[in-house]
Amino acid sequence: MDRTQLGEFIKSLKPDATVIEGKQFIEVTVADTELHSLAKKLRESEETWFDFLVCLTGVDHSNGFEVVYHLRSTRYGHMIVLKTRTSGREKPVLNSVCDIWATAEFHEREVYDLLGVKFNNHPDLRRLFLDSSWGFPLRKDYVDDVNIVTK
Amino acid sequence: MLFTTVSNALSTLSEPWWKVFYDFSSLTKSIDEGLRNSMPSFWAVTLEMLIIGVLFLLFYAAIGLFLVYWERKVCAFIQNRLGPNRIGPYGVFQTIADLVKLLFKELIPIKNADSFLFNLAPYIVIIVNFMVLGAIPFAKGLHAIDFNIGIFYVIAVSSMSVVGVLLAGWSSNSKYSLIGAMRSGAQIVSYELSIGLSIITIVILAGSMQLSEIVESQRTGWFIFKGHIPALIAFVIYIIAGTAETNRGPFDMAEAESELTAGYHTEYSGIKFAFFYLAEYINMFIVASIASTLFLGGWMPFHVGNWEGFNHIMDFIPPFFWFLGKTFFVIYLIMLFKWTFPRLRIDQLLTLEWKYLLPINLVNVLIMAFIVLMGWHF
Amino acid sequence: MEEIIKEVVVGEQEDYVINMGPQHPSTHGVLRLVVSLRGEIVKNVQPHIGYIHRGIEKMCESLTYPQIIHLTDRMDYLSASINNEAVCLAVENALEIDIPDRIKVIRTIMAELTRIQSHQLFWASYGMDLGGQTCYFYGLRDREKVLDIFEETTGGRMIVSYNCPGGLMYDIHPNFQKRVKEFIKYFRSVLWEYDAILTGNVIFRERTIGIGKLSLEDAISYGVTGPSGRASGFSCDIRKHEPYSAYDRVKFNEVLYKEGDTYHRYLARVEEMRESMNIIEQLIDNIPEGPYAVKMKPVIKLPEGEYFQKVETVRGELDVFIVSDGNKNPYRLKFRSPNFVNLGVLNHISKDFKIADLIAIAGSLDFVIPDIDR
Numbered sequence: 001m002d003r004t005q006l007g008e009f010i011k012s013l014k015p016d017a018t019v020i021e022g023k024q025f026i027e028v029t030v031a032d033t034e035l036h037s038l039a040k041k042l043r044e045s046e047e048t049w050f051d052f053l054v055c056l057t058g059v060d061h062s063n064g065f066e067v068v069y070h071l072r073s074t075r076y077g078h079m080i081v082l083k084t085r086t087s088g089r090e091k092p093v094l095n096s097v098c099d100i101w102a103t104a105e106f107h108e109r110e111v112y113d114l115l116g117v118k119f120n121n122h123p124d125l126r127r128l129f130l131d132s133s134w135g136f137p138l139r140k141d142y143v144d145d146v147n148i149v150t151k
Numbered sequence: 152m153l154f155t156t157v158s159n160a161l162s163t164l165s166e167p168w169w170k171v172f173y174d175f176s177s178l179t180k181s182i183d184e185g186l187r188n189s190m191p192s193f194w195a196v197t198l199e200m201l202i203i204g205v206l207f208l209l210f211y212a213a214i215g216l217f218l219v220y221w222e223r224k225v226c227a228f229i230q231n232r233l234g235p236n237r238i239g240p241y242g243v244f245q246t247i248a249d250l251v252k253l254l255f256k257e258l259i260p261i262k263n264a265d266s267f268l269f270n271l272a273p274y275i276v277i278i279v280n281f282m283v284l285g286a287i288p289f290a291k292g293l294h295a296i297d298f299n300i301g302i303f304y305v306i307a308v309s310s311m312s313v314v315g316v317l318l319a320g321w322s323s324n325s326k327y328s329l330i331g332a333m334r335s336g337a338q339i340v341s342y343e344l345s346i347g348l349s350i351i352t353i354v355i356l357a358g359s360m361q362l363s364e365i366v367e368s369q370r371t372g373w374f375i376f377k378g379h380i381p382a383l384i385a386f387v388i389y390i391i392a393g394t395a396e397t398n399r400g401p402f403d404m405a406e407a408e409s410e411l412t413a414g415y416h417t418e419y420s421g422i423k424f425a426f427f428y429l430a431e432y433i434n435m436f437i438v439a440s441i442a443s444t445l446f447l448g449g450w451m452p453f454h455v456g457n458w459e460g461f462n463h464i465m466d467f468i469p470p471f472f473w474f475l476g477k478t479f480f481v482i483y484l485i486m487l488f489k490w491t492f493p494r495l496r497i498d499q500l501l502t503l504e505w506k507y508l509l510p511i512n513l514v515n516v517l518i519m520a521f522i523v524l525m526g527w528h529f
Numbered sequence: 530m531e532e533i534i535k536e537v538v539v540g541e542q543e544d545y546v547i548n549m550g551p552q553h554p555s556t557h558g559v560l561r562l563v564v565s566l567r568g569e570i571v572k573n574v575q576p577h578i579g580y581i582h583r584g585i586e587k588m589c590e591s592l593t594y595p596q597i598i599h600l601t602d603r604m605d606y607l608s609a610s611i612n613n614e615a616v617c618l619a620v621e622n623a624l625e626i627d628i629p630d631r632i633k634v635i636r637t638i639m640a641e642l643t644r645i646q647s648h649q650l651f652w653a654s655y656g657m658d659l660g661g662q663t664c665y666f667y668g669l670r671d672r673e674k675v676l677d678i679f680e681e682t683t684g685g686r687m688i689v690s691y692n693c694p695g696g697l698m699y700d701i702h703p704n705f706q707k708r709v710k711e712f713i714k715y716f717r718s719v720l721w722e723y724d725a726i727l728t729g730n731v732i733f734r735e736r737t738i739g740i741g742k743l744s745l746e747d748a749i750s751y752g753v754t755g756p757s758g759r760a761s762g763f764s765c766d767i768r769k770h771e772p773y774s775a776y777d778r779v780k781f782n783e784v785l786y787k788e789g790d791t792y793h794r795y796l797a798r799v800e801e802m803r804e805s806m807n808i809i810e811q812l813i814d815n816i817p818e819g820p821y822a823v824k825m826k827p828v829i830k831l832p833e834g835e836y837f838q839k840v841e842t843v844r845g846e847l848d849v850f851i852v853s854d855g856n857k858n859p860y861r862l863k864f865r866s867p868n869f870v871n872l873g874v875l876n877h878i879s880k881d882f883k884i885a886d887l888i889a890i891a892g893s894l895d896f897v898i899p900d901i902d903r
Contacts, residue, residue, distance in 0.1 A: 022834075022835070023834065024836070024837055025837070051749050051750070052749050052752060053752060054752070054839075054846070054848060054865065055837075055848050055850060055863070055865040057850050057861070057863040057865075059852055059860075059861045060861070068835075068850070070837065070848070070850070074749055074763070074764075074765075077770065081835075081837075101750055101752070102747070102750040102751045102752075102873070102877075103750065103751045103752035103870055103873055105873055106869060106870065106872065106873040107870075110869075114586075128578065128579060129578060129579030129582040129902060130579060130582070137584060137587055138586065138587055
């Protein structure tokens with residue numbers, strides 16, 4: 001199906017998600033509590049079949065942490081962007097999608113390590129690159145007087 | 152007084168001096184007589200044993216140094232590079248430099264390790280090597296102990312080296328050494344069988360276990376040609392099993408550097424490590440020399456049946472050089488294996504022995520016995 | 530939302546835990562594997578990474594786009610040209626600049642040469658890991674010829690930094706075409722040796738066939754791309770599905786196998802060397818004339834928005850995700866590195882194999898650790 005049909009189908013799966021046609025891909029924004037159910041439906045429905053989670057990125061915004069999922073279908077070849085935002089910067093929590101795509105395990109550990117977003121039901125949420133005494137370096141308000149030189 | 156005895160001995164030789172190289176027995180007999188004449192027989196025998204011991208020590212050291220250098224050169228030429236070429240002309244003093252470096256290293260004592268066994272283990276391996284070296288015929292007359300059960304003695308004594316390996320792994324008090332020693336022990340004990348059966352094949356052909364007789368009966372042709380098919384199969388199996396016995400070549404999982412660590416000799420440093428290292432090369436020399444004695448004729452030149460002229464020309468080269476040449480040829484083959492093939496996994500190694508080599512060996516022994524009975528050998 | 534975090538228990542009580550520490554000859558870099566064994570059988574492999582984490586993504590937030598190119602070289606240093614190309618293409622597509630043909634063709638040739646030299650190093654070190662130490666010297670002997678070509682044109686052997694937004698840093702050396710043609714002729718005549726030494730060797734086949742099987746569903750679910758994924762049947766070659774640079778005008782095969790074991794991951798890489806040589810041969814004679822760089826503004830600012838660029842590096846799919854707020858520095862730059870994702874599958878496929886097989890499996894997945902850690 002082409003992009004408009006895909007957008008309409010996804011809107012029908014979850015009516016309260018926002019579907020925009022971006023320059024490169026269709027962007028679907030959804031609330032953080034609804035993410036897991038929409039992701040599961042996208043993975044399992046025959047018309048979309050998004051079985052390949054290409055990239056899971058955490059972005060730090062002033063009103064919360066945004067996690068961007070790039071999904072691709074090996075059967076049809078189409079690709080969308082799924083976005084969600086946590087409800088604040090204090091204690092950011094999301095639901096993990098490890099049970100849907102196994103590759104999310106390492107990606108979510110990285111987001112936890114560098115940004116501090118915790119994921120529920122993750123099989124092994126430990127810090128990945130840094131040890132437990134570091135802060136969360138990728139946050140915009142991370143301050144390190146010794147190692148970072150700010151102009 | 153010692154010098155006068157020896158010079159008297161030399162002067163009683165009834166032949167020109169260079170004939171000594173073709174038959175050492177005349178020299179050894181005259182030294183023996185000279186010594187017995189000048190002192191009580193107990194001291195003469197003791198002095199003889201001392202001389203032979205010192206000669207063997209020197210030989211061991213010289214061969215060890217040479218083999219380590221040669222391995223590095225062979226390895227380098229196969230890998231398209233030059234190898235040691237700075238210390239001494241063509242790098243010949245490299246091993247001596249390494250030896251001096253190892254002598255200076257600190258002998259790190261291990262806490263909680265059984266220090267008596269820890270220190271004993273390298274010496275066991277070396278003593279076993281010496282005992283086996285004594286029974287090998289180097290040239291006509293250069294044969295230290297000539298048992299009538301020569302080859303049986305060799306197999307029996309060389310099996311004791313596994314004790315040294317297991318002791319080294321156990322007394323190091325380290326997980327990795329223990330794993331390495333167990334693997335090594337299992338491997339050595341399994342391949343003993345194959346070596347024993349290949350040797351039995353040749354003993355059947357030769358009709359005797361005495362090493363000097365085995366060499367003498369190859370005067371008309373080497374056993375590998377006389378006993379055509381079964382002898383060839385036995386030779387191939389012997390080379391494979393010999394490489395596995397000495398933990399070399401594609402069978403060196405127990406001490407593989409890219410696996411866990413260096414296996415049973417991880418915790419050894421300095422001169423003790425040098426002993427293990429040297430013992431491995433002398434083991435390889437022993438395996439090769441037994442192969443050349445049994446299959447390739449020992450010190451016997453290359454004779455073809457009754458071709459008098461050809462045999463006479465071959466006789467011109469002294470037997471000592473024939474023996475060394477054959478042994479170094481087999482060593483060269485073994486070295487080529489190591490640098491060409493990847494490693495076998497430990498269970499594949501043991502599968503190879505128990506499921507493939509052992510049945511082939513047993514059938515081969517039967518074939519050889521059949522051939523000897525029917526007289527179908529040359 | 531409230532937190533539900535599970536208690537993490539790795540391994541069981543009677544497992545024998547060993548540590549293949551950060552310094553190990555076979556892990557190709559600073560990777561620490563904590564292996565739980567039962568006897569010789571591997572039950573669990575936990576990779577501990579971060580020994581070479583340099584914070585590249587954080588650094589990129591304070592650098593301009595031409596400066597970021599030099600950091601991408603150092604991520605997966607064996608596919609340096611292609612990493613550079615990823616960021617350059619992201620910037621060029623975001624600004625909608627038309628790149629002349631000459632630049633595209635040269636970028637493709639450099640990318641394929643990079644692929645060949647990385648696979649040569651893979652072959653060399655894989656043989657050495659399994660015990661055939663001679664392979665290391667034969668592979669590196671041939672790799673030196675490619676590195677000499679790189680050095681003549683770009684000045685650097687491995688870290689080339691040749692691409693930049695808008696084109697190339699400088700034009701190719703006059704000898705470039707001649708040397709590349711000589712190299713291809715030489716390498717084709719020598720490539721049979723690689724098959725003779727390792728591919729057909731009985732011991733090698735025993736060590737690799739049937740070991741570490743990765744099924745197609747698992748490859749897609751774990752996101753394993755590159756030759757490791759293609760050996761399991763996952764058709765993921767970006768050069769075929771979404772061609773960039775000059776890949777739409779060359780004919781080549783995507784190397785796919787169905788079995789997904791270690792042997793076929795190895796074989797996929799050796800075959801890819803042949804395919805790369807085919808691609809280079811189709812392009813090397815007709816490099817179009819033209820400028821080697823397009824004039825760009827002195828300060829490059831991407832318009833506000835999100836940009837996503839995929840390239841096929843040597844080990845898989847590298848994605849560059851740029852979130853820009855209109856400044857000269859990106860607001861967030863994320864590299865989805867192939868090695869990071871491929872590492873996630875190591876635990877899954879090494880279960881119930883022996884510890885010697887773990888070395889073979891980890892070698893066949895062909896990690897470059899700085900790419901995992903970034």
